[in-house]
Amino acid sequence: MGSANREKFDNTVVEWIDSRMPIFTILNKEYGVFPTPRNFNYFWNFGAIAMFMLMTMIITGIILAMHYTADTKLAFDSVERIMRDVNGGWLLRYIHMNGASFFFIAVYIHMFRGIYYGSYKKPRELLWILGVIIFLLMMATAFIGYVLPWGQMSLWGATVITNLFSAVPFVGNWIVETLWGGYSVDNPTLTRFFALHFLLPFVIFAVVFLHVWALHVSGSNNPLGIEPKGPQDTLPFNPYYTAKDTFGLVVFMVAYAFFIFFAPDFLGHPDNYIPADPLVTPAHIVPEWYFLPFYAILRAVTFSINWYLIIGAGLCAYAFIKWMTKNKERESFFVKEYMVFVLPALFLFVLGAVIAFIPVSEQQFVDGELQYVGIARIIEGIRYYFTFDFLIPDSIRGTTEAVEMRVAIDALLIPISAKLGGVLAMFGSIALLIVLPWLDSHPVRSARFRPLFRIFVLLFTVSVGILGYAGSQPADKVYWSTCLGDAVACEALAHGGHGAGAEHHSDASATTIIKLDNTMLAQAFTGFYFAFFLIIIPLLGRFEKARALPYSIHEAVLGKEQRAGV
C-alpha cells in the first residue's frame, strides 16, 4: 500500500501507527493532496452530500432500531412510543424519515449531474454502474423501511410491490410466497423486512466504498468533460473541495432541517398514521415521492404484448442497429436494405395493436344474423385470422371446449401480459441506466459542448418530473375530454355522470368520447423515457456535431476570468 516510500509524520503517535499500517498516508493521498479538477461547480457537491445522508441514516436508524419492535401487533405502537415517550425520539424519527427523501434528492441530483456532464463515459463506466447498483439498493432499502411503521400505506404499498413478482411466469406465486413467508404480507414479512432494512445500508456502504475507489482511480469528471492535463488543471482536494463540499452541505442541511422542524410529514402520506388493516385498502395507494416516476411507468403498460408487437419491435431494432453500426457515413435509413425489415414490422405493429388495444367490438344484429358492421367488420376480421380464431371449429363454438382452446392459443400468442409488461418496463427503465455508457457513443462528455444532447437531457429531466406527477394521480383521472357525435346523447352522458352503469353503455354507441386521461399521459412520457435512451442517445452519439472543446481546464477557467477582468 505504498508504505515503502511514504513520508514521515512529525507526530510520533501518528508516525508509530502509520509505519505499521499507512492509514494516514492513504488518507492524505486520497483526501488531502488528491488532485481534483479546479473547475467544479456546485453539482459536484452531491456525492459528498449523499455520503453524509448515508451516515445520518445509519446512525439514526441504529438508534431507532433500539426502540422499535418488529411485530405486527406492536410495530405501529412502538413507532408512536418513539414519537411520544422516547426522549428526543420524535427528532430521530423525523431525521430518519425525511432523511430518506433528502438522500434521494441528493442522489437524483448526483445522477442528473452524471448524465448531463457525461460522467458515465469511458473510463468511468464501472464507477457509473456501481452508482446504479447503489441506487437500486437504496430503492430496496427505502421500500422495506417504509413497511416497518406498519401503517396502512406500509401494508398496502408492500402488498402492491411484492405482488409485482407474481407477474413472473411459472414461478411468480412461489417467489411471492417466499418473500412473504405466508399467504399475504403479515408478521413473517415484517420481521424479515426489518432484518433486511438493518442489513442493506451496510451493503450500500460497502458498494459506496467501491464507488469511491473506482472514482479515485479514474479521477473526477468536471463541467468541461475534458481530462486534466497537468497540475495547472487541478487543485488538492483539501482545503479547496473539503471547504466547498462543506459549504454546499450546510446549505443542503438548511433545507433538510426546514422539513424536519417545520414540515416533517409534508413528504409522507397521512394514511400511514392509520394502523395497518388487511381488510381495508386505502382509496388511493401511492408510493413515496421518489418512486413515483417508476410507478407511473409500471402503470403505463395496460395492454398485453403479443408476438406481433415483439417481432415487429425486434425487426425495427435489428434494422436500426444494422444501420447504426454500418461504417458508411450518413447513409439514409429509408433505403431498401433497411425497409425490408421496417415495412413488415409496421404491418406486424398494426396487427399487434388491433389485437392488443382494440376491445372486442359490440355485436349487432343485421337481418336477424349476428354481424359486425363498418370498421368493426375489418377489426374482427383481423382478429379472426390473426389470433388464429379460425382454428376453433364452428361446431364446438360456445362450449367450454372452445373456450379452453381459445385460452391455450392466447397463452402461446401473448407471452407478456399487461402486468408482466409493466414490471418489465419498470425494471427496464433502471436497467437502461446500467447500459447507458454503451448507448451513448459520442466522444464528447459534457452537455455544454453538445447543444442537442443538452436540450434532450433537459427534456428528459422534465419528462421524468411529469411521470412523477402522473404516478401520484389516480390512473383514471381525466385531464381533458370532448364528446363527438349525437348532441343529445353527449348531453345525456355529461349529466349521467359515472354512477349509472347500464345507461352509460347504451348511450355510448351514438357518441365518441375523445379524452386525455392519466394513463395516456403516463404512456406518452414512458414512451419518451425509452425513446431517449434507445433512439435519441444512439442517434445523437452518431450524428451530433459537438462545439469546439477548450484546450485545457486552466485555459478555459483563466480565459473566462480574463474576459471578466477586461
Place this chain on the structure above:
Amino acid sequence: MSAEIQTGNDNTHACCECDCGTRRDFMQLAAAAFGAVGLGFFVKPVIDSLRPAKDTQALATVEVDIGSVPEGESMTVMWRGKPVFIRHRTRKEIEMAQAVDVQSLTDKQSDEERVKKGKEQWLVTVGVCTHLGCIPQGQKPTDNRGGYDGWFCSCHGSEYDTSGRIRKGPAPKNLDVPPYEFVNDTTIKIG
C-alpha cells in the same frame, strides 16, 4: 502457476497423451463440485425457512356460517390472512353473470365453473384484486361496484362482474375461487 506446470508434466506422462487435463485439474473440479453440492444442501433449508411456516399453514381452513347473510348482501371472512368475499346473489345478479358471452372475457370462465352446482346464489371468491393485491370495494351495497355490479378496485381501476370475473381494467385474472365445500346448507368450509 509454475508449480502447476511442473506437476502437470509429471501427470501427463503417468496418465495419457491427450490434453484431457491433469490429475490436479480433476482434483480441483471434484472439490469445487463437492463444495457446490454442499452449498446446495445448505441453501435448500435456508430458502425453505423463508416459506410459510407450519403455524401459518395451519390457519389454512375456516368454517363459516353463511345462514345470516340475506339475499343481495355479502360477508367477508379472513382466510390465510386474506379476505374472502361471500356474496348471496340475487336472481338478477345470477342471470347477469350467466348471460355474458364467455368468449368476450379476459379470463374466460363461465359462471357455472365459479359456483357450486345447485348453490348458484352463493359466490365465494378471494377478495384480492388479481392485479396487484388490493381489496376491491363492493361488499356493501353502498360501495362503488363498478360498471358490472360486482366489485371495483380503486387502486388501478379494475372492475369485476357479479361472478367476480374481470371485465375492465388492468387485472389479468378473475377473482380467485378458493377451494371450499358446503358442510350443510348454511355452512361452508374454506380451505
